[in-house]
Amino acid sequence: MRYGSLDIFLSVATAALSQGPIAVILAEDGVELERTISHHARAGFRSILLLAHPDLDLSATAEAQVHRIDHDVFATNALVGAVNRLIPAVPGRWLYYCYNAEFLFHPFCETRNVAEMLAFHAEERREALLSYVIDLYAGDLDRYPDAVSVEEAMLDRSGYYALGRPDPLNHNHPRERQLDFFGGLRWRFEEHVPADRRKIDRIALFRARQGLVLRPDHTFNDEEMNTYACPWHHNITTAVCSFRTAKALKTNPGSRHAIGSFRWRNSVPFEWTSQQLMDLGLMEPGQWF
16 A cells, blocks of 8 residues: 555554564665565565655555555655654564665575564564675676666675774773674775765664664664674674665765776675675574574
8 A cells, every 4th residue: 555654654554563574665766676675575574664755666566565655765864764753653563674775684584584583583582683784786887887786796705894882971982792893885985985874784673662762873772772692692693785885876976986896806796695695704693593
């Protein structure tokens, strides 16, 4: 169904929010949007909410897979604001959020769906799950000037690192079990990326509850939900494989002419498998075997 606004959706669409996990996709444009929708439908999300401009075209097949909500996708923090509106409406439900041309991968996703993973994670007494946003890009920008090619996608196999996350309320000492992660295109082309947008970590999967607030840097007002592991062992992490940064760098007037290619010595073809991401250390299964 289609809804004229998020307010209208929240007032009438109780059935769409009655079961989780729920995926929220914000369509900044139509690039690989339908593939994004179908990917997350196959992943096992019970409901997919699509936030899109009213004029965006979508096929009947894709429309049937989503609850489409007209939304100002160009507003500041449009996705974060929408997620914060949804949180109090779905207490206890697992939520996931992303943009178009982003694809969630979790360990063993070829044989286990996202609901199974979240059930295990909940048994570990965890209410949030860390994701790394892994940049994808086309290897040939002459053939793919917007840097997007699912068939010939590439990613960086190395060049990722983490720094301690300072706590301003504790003399800027590092927070326990929290790190800021960097790498990919936002590291290699950092001169074109604002400093507050260079991190690649995102708490993309979480269980909603009253009072919870998602912040613009993709962390929460509950610091335990921002940790990469629980105190007793490592937990599952996931990867959001994303063309968003590559597309932005090649369409932004300030950077598109300065970048002739995204390829470098550590570029490898993306195989679209969870095993490749685990082998590269870009996500881990934790105790889930």
